[in-house]
Structures are given as C-alpha cells and as structure tokens.
Amino acid sequence: MIITKKKVEFHTPWFELVAKTVHDPSDPSGKDESYYSISANDYVCILALTPEEKIIMVKQFRPSVEDYTLELPAGYVDNGETPLHASQRELQEETGYLCKDVELLGCLQPDTGRLGNHQWCFFAKNVILEAHNEANTEKGITRVLLTKAELKEYILAGKFKHALHLASIYLAILNNKIIL
Amino acid sequence: MIITKKKVEFHTPWFELVAKTVHDPSDPSGKDESYYSISANDYVCILALTPEEKIIMVKQFRPSVEDYTLELPAGYVDNGETPLHASQRELQEETGYLCKDVELLGCLQPDTGRLGNHQWCFFAKNVILEAHNEANTEKGITRVLLTKAELKEYILAGKFKHALHLASIYLAILNNKIIL
Numbered sequence: 001m002i003i004t005k006k007k008v009e010f011h012t013p014w015f016e017l018v019a020k021t022v023h024d025p026s027d028p029s030g031k032d033e034s035y036y037s038i039s040a041n042d043y044v045c046i047l048a049l050t051p052e053e054k055i056i057m058v059k060q061f062r063p064s065v066e067d068y069t070l071e072l073p074a075g076y077v078d079n080g081e082t083p084l085h086a087s088q089r090e091l092q093e094e095t096g097y098l099c100k101d102v103e104l105l106g107c108l109q110p111d112t113g114r115l116g117n118h119q120w121c122f123f124a125k126n127v128i129l130e131a132h133n134e135a136n137t138e139k140g141i142t143r144v145l146l147t148k149a150e151l152k153e154y155i156l157a158g159k160f161k162h163a164l165h166l167a168s169i170y171l172a173i174l175n176n177k178i179i180l
Numbered sequence: 181m182i183i184t185k186k187k188v189e190f191h192t193p194w195f196e197l198v199a200k201t202v203h204d205p206s207d208p209s210g211k212d213e214s215y216y217s218i219s220a221n222d223y224v225c226i227l228a229l230t231p232e233e234k235i236i237m238v239k240q241f242r243p244s245v246e247d248y249t250l251e252l253p254a255g256y257v258d259n260g261e262t263p264l265h266a267s268q269r270e271l272q273e274e275t276g277y278l279c280k281d282v283e284l285l286g287c288l289q290p291d292t293g294r295l296g297n298h299q300w301c302f303f304a305k306n307v308i309l310e311a312h313n314e315a316n317t318e319k320g321i322t323r324v325l326l327t328k329a330e331l332k333e334y335i336l337a338g339k340f341k342h343a344l345h346l347a348s349i350y351l352a353i354l355n356n357k358i359i360l
Contacts, residue, residue: 001241010190010197012216015294017190017197020243024320036192037244038218038294061181062292063200064217069292108343111290112242112249114195114218119343140204156354163288163299167343170350174336180354 001025004032008039014076015040018116043110043119045074045165046087047172048099048127054145056127057160058094061140070144070154072165083107083120091127095143099124105171110164121168123177152180181205184212188219194256195220198296223290223299225254225345226267227352228279228307234325236307237340238274241320250324250334252345263287263300271307275323279304285351290344301348303357332360 005021016039023032048056062069073094077086084102091097105121137143146154151169154160172178185201196219203212228236242249255270257263264282271277285301317323326334331349334340352358 001243003243003246012197014216017192020246022241022243035243036194040294043293061202063181063183063202063215064294064296065289065292066183066200066296069289071292074293106338106341108341108346109245109249110343111295112245112251112342113223113254114220114244114295115291116244116246152354155351158286161286161288162292163290163344163347166288166350167346170346170353171335173350174332174360 009036038115040076040115040117041079042077042083042117043074043164044077044083044087044090044122045072045119045168046091046099046102046122046124047072047105047169047178048091048095048097048123049125049178050097050145051126051128054147055151056091056095056097057144057146058137059142059144069162070160071162072168074165077120084122087120087122087124091124092130094138094141096130096137097127098130099127101125103177105168105175105177108164108167108171119164119168121171123172123175125177148178148180155180189216218295220256220295220297221259222257222263222297223254223344224257224263224266224270224302225252225299225348226271226279226282226302226304227252227285227349227358228271228275228277228303229305229358230277230325231306231308234327235331236271236275236277237324237326238317239322239324249342250340251342252348254345257300264302267300267302267304271304272310274318274321276310276317277307278310279307281305283357285348285355285357288344288347288351299344299348301351303352303355305357328358328360335360
C-alpha cells in the first residue's frame with residue numbers, strides 16, 4: 001500500500017487533521033481511497049512510585065470526555081525535546097515530583113485507526129516531592145496517591161479506565177517493575 | 181467545569197472534529213478556553229481464543245501509522261448496534277471466526293485528551309471458523325493465530341504495540357480469563 005497524497009484539512013494548536021489517499025498497487029483496477037487521521041507530537045506517560053511505593057496519579061477535567069478522569073502524569077513531547085525529558089517534565093509540572101532515574105518500558109501506538117503518533121511509556125521509583133511544592137500542582141490538576149492494591153481495585157471497578165495508561169501499567173508488570 | 185459551546189469544525193465519514201468551549205465557574209476572571217476533540221462511535225475489540233487456545237489477531241495496513249500492524253479484531257459500533265453484537269460482527273468479518281459466548285471485560289476511555297468515545301473490551305473462547313471461510317477474511321486483512329507465549333514475546337519485543345488492545349489483554353488477565 002502506498003500513500004499517494006496528504007492534505008491537512010484542519011489545524012489546531014495541538015494536532016492536524018490529515019486526509020491521506022491510499023493506493024493499492026496489487027489492485028490496478030481498485031479505486032484510491034481517502035483516510036482521515038490525526039497527526040500530533042508523540043505522547044509520554046510515567047508510572048512513578050514514591051519511596052512508600054505509592055503510585056502518583058492526576059485527576060483533572062477532560063473536555064473530550066466531559067468529565068473528571070484519573071490518569072498517570074502524561075502529555076505531549078515538545079518539539080525538540082526527548083521523550084525521556086518530557087516524562088520528567090510532565091511529572092514535575094503536573095504533580096511536583098522529581099525523578100532522576102527514569103526507565104523506558106516501551107513505545108506503543110495509541111490508536112492505529114486514527115492517530116499517527118506514538119506513546120512512550122516510562123517508569124520511575126523513589127520520586128521525591130519538590131521542597132517548595134508541598135501543595136501545588138498545575139492549575140486544574142489534583143494529585144492523587146494510590147497504593148498498588150487501590151490501583152488494582154480501581155481498574156477492576158472501572159474507576160481507572162484510561163486505556164493508554166492501563167497498557168503502560170501492564171508493560172511495567174511484564175517488565176517486572178511492579179506487581180499489582 | 182462547564183462546556184458552554186460546541187462547534188463541529190470538520191466532518192469525516194467516521195468522526196467529527198469538535199471545538200468545545202470550557203468555562204470554569206470557580207474562576208470568574210478566567211478566560212474561557214477552546215479544546216478540540218474527536219467525536220466518534222464507540223470502539224470494540226475482542227480477545228478470542230480457538231479451542232487450541234490460540235489468540236486470533238489481524239494484520240492490516242493502517243494509513244494513520246503508514247505501516248502494517250498486528251491487532252485484535254476490532255472496529256466501530258454501528259449506529260443502533262450493541263457493543264456485544266459489534267464485537268461478534270467484527271470477529272466474523274475480519275477473521276471468519278464465529279463466537280457464541282462473549283463476555284464483557286470492561287469499558288475503557290481510549291484517549292481522554294483527544295477522543296470522546298469508549299472502547300468496549302470483550303473476551304470469547306472456543307471460537308469456531310465458519311465452514312465456508314477457511315481462507316477468506318475481509319479484503320486487506322490477514323488472519324494471524326498466536327500462542328499465548330508468542331503474544332507475550334511479541335509484546336516484550338515491541339512487535340505487538342497496539343496500546344488500546346494491550347489494555348484489553350491486561351483486563352482479560354486481571355479477570356482471570358487468560359494467563360500470559
């Protein structure tokens with residue numbers, strides 16, 4: 001299959017909607033088809049544990065789902081930034097926690113049907129709260145600390161239902177970083 | 181937080197790009213902000229096992245990522261259709277396998293930052309190939325059967341990297357349907 005044409009149909013500050021024309025060389029009589037996808041910078045998320053082995057989550061209002069959600073600290077990789085740095089930056093900005101040793105768990109495709117970017121999944125332990133940041137987090141974001149047993153209970157009860165971050169948690173389990 | 185305005189900025193046959201204006205009642209001096217999200221029907225995916233405990237996957241070209249991907253059978257819920265029926269239909273259309281007893285593993289949010297829909301995750305065992313469909317699958321889709329050991333190896337090696345479906349596989353593990 002060959003992409004013969006790409007056209008940006010709509011710009012936003014965070015992503016572009018792109019129409020791609022796909023040609024199948026094995027089907028000379030076939031009609032070229034148009035597919036719409038979202039082009040954006042890569043995502044990062046970080047599974048971060050405090051020295052007490054609590055998992056750091058964030059609660060925030062998400063206009064897409066029109067509700068408050070519970071998620072791992074996460075965000076876009078900025079232009080020119082490494083995914084690793086983005087994971088450290090997002091953790092600090094959203095929760096006030098600092099992490100020195102960050103490990104890459106894997107690089108996933110968030111939604112092959114719609115999104116062209118990747119999600120870089122990171123893990124860090126022994127993360128430490130900034131001295132001057134006992135209470136503050138990014139505007140609109142509430143820091144939530146869960147035990148591993150609570151996280152498992154939340155997943156099974158449908159209270160934690162962020163698919164992309166659930167996949168990252170599973171990568172951490174498969175890589176023997178955490179046991180739920 | 182309140183959504184005060186919604187405007188469809190772009191239509192495609194599969195989704196709409198919507199601009200939502202969000203107002204924060206707790207911040208009277210704050211400026212209302214615009215967020216862009218994708219509005220679409222819900223997704224389904226199905227983790228289906230043959231009587232020999234092989235996992236049924238599909239390989240196909242995905243214009244969004246401009247590559248061939250390995251995924252669970254999956255797709256949109258049609259208008260007026262139940263998620264459960266959609267999972268049975270997608271399995272049959274994409275792989276030729278029939279399943280009678282389908283169990284819901286959970287309902288996840290695919291991407292709270294961008295997508296407003298849900299992903300319904302299903303599980304079925306002892307699925308049977310249609311008698312007249314030994315070779316055929318949907319145009320452009322290749323059926324792939326993996327053992328559980330192979331799937332685990334593929335995940336760890338980054339050869340299976342579909343985040344949404346990885347989350348569904350983890351739900352199957354947490355619900356004691358499968359051990360990888």
